[in-house]
Amino acid sequence: MVHLNYTNPWVSPYMEFQRLKHHPMVAELLEGGKRIAYGARAISEGGWQSIPKLTFPGGALLGCSAGLVNVPRIKGNHNAMLSGIEAAEAAAAAIAAGRAGDELVAYEAALRSGPVAKDLRRARNMKPLWAKFGMLASLGLGGFDMWVANLTGWNPLGTVKHGKNDAKATGVAGNYAPIDYPKPDGKLSFDRLTNVAFSATNHEESQPCHLQLADPEIPIAVNLPTYGEPAQRYCPAGVYEVLETAEGPKFQINFQNCVHCKTCDIKDPSENITWTTPQGGDGPNYPNM
Ligand code: SF4
Structure with a gap:
């Protein structure tokens, strides 16, 4: 990666x-x-702070498309499955109510308050700290923040914001040797x-x-x-x-x-x-x- x-x-x-x-x-x-075989893929690893609006009329974002990977665990398939279950339950309820083509707001509400939210909220400061201060700071500070959150449900650092996006982080070629x-x-x-x-x-x-x-x-x-x-x-x-x-x-x-x-x-x-x-x-x- x-x-x-x-x-x-x-x-x-x-x-x-x-x-x-x-x-x-x-x-x-x-x-x-x-x-x-050969392949490549970008991982949406912004975490909790980067999850977009998840629903639109007739569709929803799930799993990696929604950015549900847990960066310190290098793992997202657990959250992908949970989001699939939550979306399916919301879709089944919509069909049972005779609805079609509207937004599955119940899915987004379930995801933002259920086990996916619990998993990602605890680890939410790892990636912004990594991007701003490097891997060691992320492991030290971010690890402390995450483990306190694991034990108490409270992140001592609050919510650290992401800085520049990846495009803007790119430096000028003349400042680096090829x-x-x-x-x-x-x-x-x-x-x-x-x-x-x-x-x-x-x-x-x-x-x-x-x-x-x-x-x-x-x-x-x-x-x-x-x-x-x-x-x-x-x-x-x-x-x-x-x-x-x-x-x-x-x-x-x-x-x-x-x-x-x-x-x-x-x-x-x-x-x-x-x-x-x-x-x-x-x-x-x-x-x-
Ligand atoms: S960088 Fe863009 S053009 Fe290249 S393989 Fe990925 S999606 Fe395709």
């Missing part, structure tokens, strides 16, 4: 992972193994494009691009000179490229490769990219993940 509030725009989360696999303690576990990542060896580490083939992602080519730019000029006019256009590095599928052409640099979006991790929607420093749903259920196919 790479926290997307990283500041150095030269960081490539993908290449950090490839490099990690060569650490002796990791490499000895992987030695002799076979690559069978990172020279080792070349993948094809045994433990692999280049992005051959890995993308193992995600079995598929998008019918003639459909409109599902990655939409609010302003198509921004990648070259703003992001490239200021941030070295980090989309080239934060995207784990190599979707975004800056091509050198006779007319100057050109921004290219290879949307067919997208593995739907949503990182671009979160991390683009200009907040210029919106991930939209592609047609017909196109996208990665993760049968074993």
Whole structure:
């Protein structure tokens, strides 16, 4: 996992992972193994303070879509299941009452007052402390706050607010040295494009691009000179490229490769990219993940 509030725009989360696999303690576990699948995903880890409004007419956000992961436990499937139960109960009650297409307000009320709320409220200061002061402060201060809350139900630090969003946390490229990542060896580490083939992602080519730019000029006019256009590095599928052409640099979006991790929607420093749903259920196919 790479926290997307990283500041150095030269960081490539993908290449950090490839490099990690060569650490002796990791490499000895992987030695002799076979690559069978590839995928990537952004985890909504803002916790209690970041849960959005959960319902809209005819639908609701559950599980990871609602950001119900408990960061210190690195676990969200318990809350995903609980939110599923609460949403199903609210939907069943709505159907029994002859309602359809309205908002399941009972689901949101149950989630915000039930076991999911209890679990997330206790751990609510871990992530903001981590983002502001680093891992050690989070483990120390945040751990103290969480364990007092576990024992008494009261958080001594109250509710710590999140600071900048992940896009705004990105620093200016000129303030950091570019990172020279080792070349993948094809045994433990692999280049992005051959890995993308193992995600079995598929998008019918003639459909409109599902990655939409609010302003198509921004990648070259703003992001490239200021941030070295980090989309080239934060995207784990190599979707975004800056091509050198006779007319100057050109921004290219290879949307067919997208593995739907949503990182671009979160991390683009200009907040210029919106991930939209592609047609017909196109996208990665993760049968074993
Ligand atoms: S284009 Fe965006 S959503 Fe698709 S793989 Fe790249 S970063 Fe993830």
